[in-house]
Amino acid sequence: MYKASPRQGLLPELDSERPLQTQFVDPVATAVRQLKGTLGDTLHSAYLSGDIAHRTAPDKATMNVTLVTQRSLNVNEYSMLNTVRFRIEQGSEAISRVAIDVVPINDVRDLGNIFKWGFFLKHCTQCIQGDNLAQSFGHFEVSWEVCKAMNDDLSARLRELQNKVAIATKWGTQLDAAEEAASRLIKASFGLVAYKANRWEEELDACSRVFLEFYPDKTLEMERLFYLIQRKPVKKRAVVALLDAHWKWVVDEYEKTDRKIG
Structure with missing residues (x-):
C-alpha cells in the first residue's frame, strides 16, 4: 500500500508503482x-x-x-x-x-x-x-493542524448530504447520500484522535477502531453509522436524526480540542 517509510514520525506516500487491482x-x-x-x-x-x-x-x-x-x-x-x-x-x-x-x-x-x-x-x-x-x-x-484541515468542510458537506436524504425520491439516491455522510463522520471522528494515536488511517474499520479506543462510549453511534455504510434501508427521519446528533457532537469536540491545544 505504502512506500518504505521515511524517517521516524513522518508518514509514507502511497506506493504508486504497485499495480491497481x-x-x-x-x-x-x-x-x-x-x-x-x-x-x-x-x-x-x-x-x-x-x-x-x-x-x-x-x-x-x-x-x-x-x-x-x-x-x-x-x-x-x-x-x-x-x-x-x-x-x-x-x-x-x-x-x-x-x-x-x-x-x-x-x-x-x-x-x-x-x-x-x-x-x-x-x-x-x-x-x-x-x-x-x-x-x-x-x-x-500526524498533527492536530492536519486533522482539522482534513475535516474543515465537514459541516458544509453534511448539510448538503442531509438535504439530499430529505428530498430523495429514490432509495439509491438516499442510500448514496447516507453512505457518504456516514463515511465522512467516521473519518471526522477519527480525526479527533489521530494526533493522539500518532497514526493516519484511511479504512473506515480502522478509523472507527482507533476512535473507540479514546471514546468507548460512542460504540453505539459507530455501529449505527456503519449500518448506513452497509446501505441498509432506514427511514429518512431516522437517518437525518442520527447524522445530525453525531455531527453536532463531533463539531463540538473539535472546538473543545482546538481551544485546549490553541
Whole structure:
C-alpha cells in the first residue's frame, strides 16, 4: 500500500508503482482519457484516492478523483464533468459511484492550505494525470493542524448530504447520500484522535477502531453509522436524526480540542 517509510514520525506516500487491482485498471484509464478530453489544458493534474488508490477496494467500489485545474470551472464545465461521471459509472460494473472534487491550483499552492492539500496529495493520493504536485511537498507527520484541515468542510458537506436524504425520491439516491455522510463522520471522528494515536488511517474499520479506543462510549453511534455504510434501508427521519446528533457532537469536540491545544 505504502512506500518504505521515511524517517521516524513522518508518514509514507502511497506506493504508486504497485499495480491497481485488476478490475479498476480499465475504469481508471477511461476516466483519465475522458477527463483530459473534457477539460483539455484547463486540467493541470488528476489524483486518485480512497480504497481504489490504496488497493484495498472490494469488487465494486467508489472511484474518488480530485482534479487540480488551472482556474475555477464554470457551470458548463461542471455539467460536462457530470456527464463524464455518469459515463464511467454506467460503463464499468466495478464502479459503484464516481466522486469528483475540483480545486484550482492556486488553492493548492496557497501556504494557508498546506495542511489540507499538501497533506492530502502527499499521503492520500496517487497522481494519474499531469504533473504530480505531491512532489512539491515534504512528508508530513500526524498533527492536530492536519486533522482539522482534513475535516474543515465537514459541516458544509453534511448539510448538503442531509438535504439530499430529505428530498430523495429514490432509495439509491438516499442510500448514496447516507453512505457518504456516514463515511465522512467516521473519518471526522477519527480525526479527533489521530494526533493522539500518532497514526493516519484511511479504512473506515480502522478509523472507527482507533476512535473507540479514546471514546468507548460512542460504540453505539459507530455501529449505527456503519449500518448506513452497509446501505441498509432506514427511514429518512431516522437517518437525518442520527447524522445530525453525531455531527453536532463531533463539531463540538473539535472546538473543545482546538481551544485546549490553541
